[in-house]
Amino acid sequence: MDADTPTEEVLDELFATIESRKAELPEDSYTTTLFTHEKGENYVLEKLGEETTETILAAKDDDGEELLYESADLVYHLLVLLSMKDASLDDLREELKTRF
């Protein structure tokens, strides 16, 4: 990931980074800790639950900035879950497109 990435490519870049962490499992990576946690996929499911709650609380009490921060945490953990289940960002796009 790089700060010069065009905004419209950020989700693709993030997902590619997550896939690379899954393949290489570098030691200093938070994403690696999600892929290798002793609780297995339950850990990322717990994190998704926490981030969902934090997003809801932010939506209830805040000026908007906190909502965006927590939403980003939520989306990141959702993308990790999709990768863990061997689904891709394109699969998600396809599913959304079927609803147009």
Ligand SMILES: N=c1c2ncn([C@@H]3O[C@H](COP(=O)(O)OP(=O)(O)OP(=O)(O)O)[C@@H](O)[C@H]3O)c2ncn1[C@@H]1O[C@H](COP(=O)(O)O)[C@@H](O)[C@H]1O
């Ligand atoms: N987008 C994210 C991202 N969003 C959230 N997180 C981590 O998710 C964790 C969230 O945990 P918690 O909610 O418990 O939060 P916390 O640690 O208490 O802190 P807060 O979020 O409450 O401030 C934090 O450790 C965040 O750093 C992320 N970690 C990584 N990424 C992306 O993934 C890429 C690869 O990261 P590494 O795998 O660490 O190299 C990075 O370059 C980023 O682009």
